[in-house]
Amino acid sequence: MTPPALPFNIQKLGYIEYQVTDLERSRDFYVDIIGLFETARDSERVYLRAIEDREHHCIVLKRAPRAGVAHFAFKVESEQDLDALEAHFRKLERPMRWIAAGERRAQGRTLLVQDPLGFPVAFYAKLEPVEWFLQKYHLHRHGCPTRLDHVNVLTPDAQKGYEWYCNGLGFRPAEITEGDPPESRIWASWLFRKSTVHDIAVMTGDGPAVHHAGLSLMEPMGVIRACDALAGAGYADSIERGPARHGISNALFVYVRDPDGNRFELYTGDYLTTDRNAPPVRWRLDDARRQTLWGPPPPRRWFEESMAVSSIETGEEIAKQPALMRAIPTYVS
Structure with missing residues (x-):
């Protein structure tokens, strides 16, 4: 399948923001047990990265009253891609808002959208660079x-x-x-x-x-x-x-x-x-x-x-709609 020509270039999945109820406990779990690295933190978020990352974070832990996913984000090639995406979603009349450069730790201008499927999705072009840990084997x-x-x-x-x-x-x-x-x-x-x-x-x-x-x-x-x-x-x-x-x-x-x-x-x-x-x-x-x-x-x-997942407008959890069809799963009881 060849996708249609589009005026923007999405490069990859960039990061995901998990909601957690105990920020310190979650930080210790992901860093001390799973082996991610803490890049930065503030009172509301901990920013984590993996050994191949050259950007500031790939997982964000956000303090919240309930678990879940605040949003996930795709990296685009350029700032112009962000403007093209804004026009794209505006035609679809989807809820969206800009997160200004510097409003989020280490992150450039970011477009946050409620996509046609209901997911809160961000698009960004720039995250601050960080030290590459690929060959820091003593830290793995x-x-x-x-x-x-x-x-x-x-x-x-x-x-x-x-x-x-x-x-x-x-x-x-x-x-x-x-x-x-x-x-x-x-x-x-x-x-x-x-x-x-x-x-x-x-x-x-x-x-x-x-x-x-x-x-x-x-x-x-x-x-x-x-x-x-x-x-x-x-x-x-x-x-x-x-x-x-x-x-x-x-x-x-x-x-x-x-x-x-x-x-x-x-x-x-x-x-x-x-x-x-x-x-x-x-x-x-x-x-x-x-x-x-x-x-x-x-x-x-x-x-x-x-x-x-939650609404980008109200922050309220979005009610799940039932699947149109049901498969018969193979599982362990």
């Missing part, structure tokens, strides 16, 4: 996350979500799950701007909601070291699913819940998508290998629980 710990790789979202109509991200924002599909003919409806899609399997996955489910964000690891043993660190620190119950390997993406993974229940994935071993015109890998909805190539099926809560 535990799973050693290398970057924020992707975000996985739930929406009642994943076909509509696929069309929005491909036609509206210029993403390309690496893999899709679709129903059997004659309907052949898309139930989930893995969509990219950078040259890996996905920057965002759009799945059928009650939404808008965020299922997880994925942190890439340097190599497979990082998954085991992360699990050992979690167990050794008394967080074994935070390991929700895995270790196992996905059929979709081919990645080795483990899913983890932070102290507030926010979900993230530690993920390694996917593949490059440098041939941007290659047709997507297609999976049948009834093929359980798409979820788990090997390893136990997901637990029930992996399907039934997700992270709420």
